[in-house]
Amino acid sequence: MLHAIESENFVENQRGALENPHLQRAMTKATEKFVAARVKLEAGDSAQWNRLRNRAREIKELTIANLDHYLDEFAANVERLGGHVFWAADAEAANRYITHLARQRGVRLAVKAKSMMGEEIGVNHALAASGVEPVETDLGEYIVQLAGERPSHINMPAVHKTRGDIAELFAEKLHVGRTDKVEDLTSLARRLLRERFASAGMGITGVNFAVAETGTIVLIENEGNIRLTTSLPRVHVALMGIEKIVPRLEDLEVFLKLLPLSASGQKLTAAVSFLTGVKDAASEEGPEEFHVVIIDNGRVEILANPHLRESLFCIRCGACLNACPVYQKIGGHAYGWVYPGPIGAVLTPQLIGRKRAPDLPFASTLCGACKDACPLKINIPEMLLHLRHEIKEGSDGVGASRKEERPRRTRLIRQLVNLAERAAFKLWAAVMQDAGRYRRAGRIARIVQRVFGQRNAAGDSTLPIKRWTRTRQLPQLAPGSFTSRWPEISRRTKRETND
Amino acid sequence: MDGREIMLGGIRAALGRASASGAPEALPPVSCEESAIPPEDIVNRFCEELEHVGGCAARLESGDEVKEYLEKLLRQEDNPVVAVADDAIIRSTGLHAWLGDTDACLIPTLREFASLPPLNSKTKLVGDGASLDGRPLMDEYKSALLKAHIGITSAEYGIAETGTLVLHSGHSQTRLISLLPPIHVCLLHPSRITGRMCDLLASVRAAFAQGRTLPQSMTFITGPSCTADIEQTLVKGMHGPRELHVLLSSSIH
Numbered sequence: 191m192l193h194a195i196e197s198e199n200f201v202e203n204q205r206g207a208l209e210n211p212h213l214q215r216a217m218t219k220a221t222e223k224f225v226a227a228r229v230k231l232e233a234g235d236s237a238q239w240n241r242l243r244n245r246a247r248e249i250k251e252l253t254i255a256n257l258d259h260y261l262d263e264f265a266a267n268v269e270r271l272g273g274h275v276f277w278a279a280d281a282e283a284a285n286r287y288i289t290h291l292a293r294q295r296g297v298r299l300a301v302k303a304k305s306m307m308g309e310e311i312g313v314n315h316a317l318a319a320s321g322v323e324p325v326e327t328d329l330g331e332y333i334v335q336l337a338g339e340r341p342s343h344i345n346m347p348a349v350h351k352t353r354g355d356i357a358e359l360f361a362e363k364l365h366v367g368r369t370d371k372v373e374d375l376t377s378l379a380r381r382l383l384r385e386r387f388a389s390a391g392m393g394i395t396g397v398n399f400a401v402a403e404t405g406t407i408v409l410i411e412n413e414g415n416i417r418l419t420t421s422l423p424r425v426h427v428a429l430m431g432i433e434k435i436v437p438r439l440e441d442l443e444v445f446l447k448l449l450p451l452s453a454s455g456q457k458l459t460a461a462v463s464f465l466t467g468v469k470d471a472a473s474e475e476g477p478e479e480f481h482v483v484i485i486d487n488g489r490v491e492i493l494a495n496p497h498l499r500e501s502l503f504c505i506r507c508g509a510c511l512n513a514c515p516v517y518q519k520i521g522g523h524a525y526g527w528v529y530p531g532p533i534g535a536v537l538t539p540q541l542i543g544r545k546r547a548p549d550l551p552f553a554s555t556l557c558g559a560c561k562d563a564c565p566l567k568i569n570i571p572e573m574l575l576h577l578r579h580e581i582k583e584g585s586d587g588v589g590a591s592r593k594e595e596r597p598r599r600t601r602l603i604r605q606l607v608n609l610a611e612r613a614a615f616k617l618w619a620a621v622m623q624d625a626g627r628y629r630r631a632g633r634i635a636r637i638v639q640r641v642f643g644q645r646n647a648a649g650d651s652t653l654p655i656k657r658w659t660r661t662r663q664l665p666q667l668a669p670g671s672f673t674s675r676w677p678e679i680s681r682r683t684k685r686e687t688n689d
Numbered sequence: 690m691d692g693r694e695i696m697l698g699g700i701r702a703a704l705g706r707a708s709a710s711g712a713p714e715a716l717p718p719v720s721c722e723e724s725a726i727p728p729e730d731i732v733n734r735f736c737e738e739l740e741h742v743g744g745c746a747a748r749l750e751s752g753d754e755v756k757e758y759l760e761k762l763l764r765q766e767d768n769p770v771v772a773v774a775d776d777a778i779i780r781s782t783g784l785h786a787w788l789g790d791t792d793a794c795l796i797p798t799l800r801e802f803a804s805l806p807p808l809n810s811k812t813k814l815v816g817d818g819a820s821l822d823g824r825p826l827m828d829e830y831k832s833a834l835l836k837a838h839i840g841i842t843s844a845e846y847g848i849a850e851t852g853t854l855v856l857h858s859g860h861s862q863t864r865l866i867s868l869l870p871p872i873h874v875c876l877l878h879p880s881r882i883t884g885r886m887c888d889l890l891a892s893v894r895a896a897f898a899q900g901r902t903l904p905q906s907m908t909f910i911t912g913p914s915c916t917a918d919i920e921q922t923l924v925k926g927m928h929g930p931r932e933l934h935v936l937l938s939s940s941i942h
Contacts, residue, residue, distance in 0.1 A: 223921045241722050248717060256713035258700040265693065271902055277692030329927060330918035346918060353920045376916060376924045383928065388831060404894075404903055414914035414929020417868050421906070422831065432700070439894045439903075440719040443887050454917070457738070458851045461929065462909035469905045474799050474827065475864040476905050486696055494703035 192315040193340050196526030197538055197547035204553065207520040213350055217521050220349045224512035227455045228563070239451070243565055246444045250503045250566060253435055257493065260402040260435045261484065267405025271467025273480040284483050285316035288394070288427055291481065292322045295425055297391035301383075303409070303416040304328035305396030306344060306506055307429040307485060309528040310541070313394065324394075325386045327415035329379055336363045342522030342530065344508040345453050350521045383415070393419035393477070397430035398505070399445055400482075403438050406466040407482065410449060410459045417461055426465075426477040432489050433502040445505060448565040452509040488541040497576045501536045503566040510560035510570060516553050525550060532560035532570045536577065544581050551577035632671050639667055719891070723850065726884035731849040732937065735882050738852025742912030743925055744933040746852075748879075752782055752940040755876070759784075762839060762872065762934070763793050770837045772796040772870060776861035778843035779876065781942045796833050799862055802826055831865065840870035840930070843941065844910075847882035848889050851911055854935065855889060858906035867910065873930040875910075878941045 196203060207213055231239070253260055265275040278284035292300065300322050302308060314324040314335075326335040330347035334340065337359055341347030348356065353370055360375060361368035364382065369375060395416055399408040407428050409416045420426050436442060450456040469476040492498055511517045511531030522530030526547070529537045535550040551574045560570045621631045668675075690698070701708065726734055736746035749755050763769045773785055775798035788795050834840075842863040846855040854875055856863050867873050883889045897903050914929030925931055 219920060238723075245717075245722070252714065252716055255704065257704070258697045258706075258709065259713050261700070262693075262697060275693075277696045279692065279695060283692070327928065328918070329916045333918065346921065348918055349921070353922075356919055372919045372922045372924055375919060376927060380926075380928060384835065387928075388835065404897075406903055412914060413916050413927035414868060415927070417864075417908065418928055421864050421868065432696070437716055438719065440887060440890050441716075443890055446886065457742075458853060458909065458911045460742070460910070460912050460914050462911075464903065464907040464909075466903040466905055466907075469858070475858055475862055484696070486699070490696070490699040490703050493700060 191318070191338055192312060195542060195546060196523075197542065197550060198526070198545075200524060200526055200547070200549040200553065203526060204520045204524040207524040212352075212355070213521050214519075216350050216352045216355070217518060219352065220346075221518040224518065228513065230455055231451065242444050242448050242451075243567055246448055246505075247503070247566055249436060249441050249444065253437055254433065254493070254499065254502055257432060257435065260437055261432060263402040264400050264405055264435055265482075265484065267403070268467065268480075268482055269405075271405055273405070273467050273482060276481065276483045278483050278485045278487070280487050281311035281485075284311050284429065284485050284487075285313055287481075287483060288313060289316055289320040289322070291425070291427065292317065292392055293320065295391060295479075297322055297425065299323050299325065299386065299390045300392040300394055301325050301327050301387055301390040301415075301419050301423065302331070303393070303395040303411070303419045304331045304341075304347065305394065305429055306528060307396045307431055308394060309341065310487065311429070311485065313429070322392075325383070325390070327383050327387065327419060328411075328413060329376065332379055332383065333359065336360075340523065340528065343511055344506050344529070344531075344533075346508070350523065387418045387422050390419075390423045392425045392427060393423040394427045394429065395419055397428050397434050397482070398449065399436050399442060400430055400434045401437075401439050401442065402435055404466060406439070406464050408442060408446075409463045409465070410446070410461070411463075412454075412456075412460040414461060417463055420463060420465060421476055424477055425479045425481070427481045427483065428465075429483050429485060431485055431487075432493075433504075449505050449507050452507040452563070452565045492537075492540050495540075498536070498540060498573055500568050501533070501540070501573060503568050504533050504537075505566065507565055509563040509565065513559040513563035515555065515557065515559065520553075525553075532574075533568075536570055536573045539577055539581070544577070548581050551575075551581060629671065629673075632667070636667050636669070719887070721885060721887040723885050723887065726849055728884075731882050731884055732879050734884075735847055735849040735852055736937075738849065739912065739933075739935060740852075742852060743915070744852065744912045744935060747934065747936050749936055749938040750940070751938070755782065755936055755938055755940065756784075756787060758934070758936060759788075759841075759874065760791070762874065763791060766838050768792075768794060769839060770794045770796065771839045771841065772834055772837040772866045773798070774840075774842040774861040774863045774866050775800060776843055776859070776863070778878075778941055779841065779861075782876065782940070784841065793839075796837055799826070799830050802830050802833075830862075831869075834865055834869045837866075837870040839872045839874060840866035840868075841874045841876070842867045843876045844935075845881065846889055846892075847877050847935075848884075848886050848909070849882050850885045853886075854910040855893075856908045856910060857904040858908075859904060864906055864908070867908070868929055871926060871930055872932045872934070873910075873913075874934045874936065876936050876938065876941050879937045879939060882937075 268275050276287045278287060300317055302324055317324045326332045331341060333348040333356055342350040353372060356375055357368050357370045360366060360378060395409055397407045398410050446462060450459045468480045489502060492502055510533050514532050517531040525534045527538050527542060535553060538550055539547040554574050556571045558571050621627045739746045747758055749758060771788055771793045773779060844854040845857050856867055858864050913925050913931055913933045914927045915923055915925045916927040917923045
């Protein structure tokens with residue numbers, strides 16, 4: 191099914207998310223587990239964690255700086271070993287290739303492993319439109335496919351659903367008696383999906399890493415559905431973003447350790463598949479055809495922007511989502527497209543255009559938890575600031591066009607607010623940069639507080655400032671500044687220690 | 690200009706380069722950062738790590754102990770159906786013949802499937818007599834395999850650092866036998882266990898250097914399959930095996 195892109199309705203959607211008790215229940219439970227996992231990670235071998243991160247960054251920097259060379263090497267090796275490479279400039283080109291291939295091979299059913307790239311290009315919709323039934327085999331993806339929804343997390347697609355939600359969904363869509371036991375729900379899915387694996391003519395996966403020097407693609411998983419998807423059907427299609435390349439086989443080690451560790455606190459996932467070329471004549475098992483679709487879809491543009499290029503280092507571990515206080519509250523759907531959370535706020539405006547996702551970079555407190563959590567140390571807050579600047583100053587016409595769409599009265603109020611905002615910041619800067627002004631301002635503020643009491647300023651006004659003050663409280667000032675109270679405090683302390 | 694030229698040209702332009710550069714700047718030398726595991730600790734460490742992720746590690750002295758272990762597994766099922774990989778290591782243990790004498794139902798190897806006339810006296814056919822009426826051999830074999838309770842394979846290597854088995858595709862059908870049945874039993878000679886992942890990757894690369902390639906499929910297996918997609922609650926046994934038994938024995942060659 192084709193999901194509409196909802197990123198431009200972010201403000202509305204996130205409000206809906208906050209007011210949805212169902213979602214809040216699920217996200218609260220999920221967040222407890224995110225936090226516990228993070229605590230466990232930080233209690234582990236931090237020397238190793240840092241070593242891995244530094245090493246990974248080093249490799250990514252060099253790889254991305256020579257991306258053309260390594261991509262070419264990879265493609266040449268794949269082809270040398272009997273695979274096919276298709277270079278897709280965008281989603282349409284990729285989908286055209288895949289559906290054409292499916293038609294030519296008489297494919298009626300395609301099994302899919304979880305692939306964010308697949309979501310990004312909308313391959314399920316393209317397949318269905320051309321008469322091929324796409325079946326998601328990852329349990330989380332299977333659940334959201336049944337529910338007709340997008341995944342709401344990079345690794346845990348159904349994290350926004352409670353066990354009860356899933357039990358109800360299965361009972362309704364699969365026409366079975368309702369069971370709430372996780373083991374039973376899991377075995378039901380296993381049984382139903384097994385039949386699909388056996389009869390699928392094509393298996394579609396993403397790519398976690400692609401090794402340039404050997405033409406190998408690497409896929410990690412816990413469930414075993416990737417192994418099934420890449421060994422039962424006759425044709426295997428792998429969807430790959432240009433940034434998935436690593437240069438050498440041994441460079442994989444760092445990433446094979448970082449990804450499971452940040453994604454789910456595991457040393458290694460239950461299975462890692464290294465797939466190279468097509469089976470030789472002597473080997474009986476494995477697909478007969480192997481196709482890699484190398485996809486741009488806006489990544490080359492990201493590459494061209496030195497401020498944002500680092501967002502291509504992402505290995506899709508989801509750690510930034512788990513750490514983000516905004517994501518923890520609103521879940522993934524509010525972001526409106528494929529990639530939620532902090533990395534989503536950086537990638538979405540770049541991949542679908544800033545005009546269609548102008549609010550996402552602002553959905554952040556810039557707390558930096560994402561950057562701390564990121565195994566590649568991607569400086570997400572810096573990139574969010576950069577995107578904010580681009581959007582507000584309208585460097586690609588976003589700011590300007592948005593402004594033109596609004597009615598005149600709103601525009602005038604906005605201009606006044608902007609003016610007021612700038613003036614307020616100038617005043618603030620002036621006060622903070624001079625000790626005397628700071629003291630005087632403090633004295634005035636204390637008088638104002640005594641007179642008007644602790645109150646949420648402009649709480650009930652209809653001014654635009656209400657959106658800012660509605661969720662913020664004025665801090666309560668102490669009766670006197672610390673420096674004014676120090677003589678008394680120091681006297682008291684001396685007295686106490688002398689007693 | 691074809692898709693490749695367009696994309697590579699776009700990337701070069703994005704990186705501020707006029708044309709294809711020569712060899713890129715040298716990558717940092719591959720170095721193993723993890724401290725080496727003392728050889729005498731390797732097997733212990735392997736077993737520890739495997740048990741930690743829910744696998745069962747058994748250190749068995751003789752071929753008889755291996756058979757004893759398997760017997761226990763067979764007894765869990767009333768009419769156990771077993772698939773055994775067809776490789777040199779397994780053949781050297783005589784497991785095919787031994788299993789033929791138990792009451793286990795043995796799925797023929799792919800080679801045996803191909804060389805049938807049916808009802809070869811050494812193997813018992815499974816399910817609907819496995820008729821080969823026009824259906825491709827592989828499909829027939831796959832359907833038979835879907836009925837198996839236990840899959841027995843060997844492994845090329847082990848990795849102590851993570852309790853991982855390394856399986857290569859080839860002539861022995863390890864790929865499906867280690868995946869489809871809910872119980873996977875894997876035989877491994879203790880000397881084939883390396884300490885660290887970096888050592889393993891280096892040796893794989895060395896073994897397949899000089900114009901040779903990697904096997905079409907190399908799989909790292911670390912514990913049984915699992916999922917945590919429902920309320921992040923861990924459940925063992927999703928699409929792959931639910932149980933993993935690694936039998937370490939020097940009686941295996």
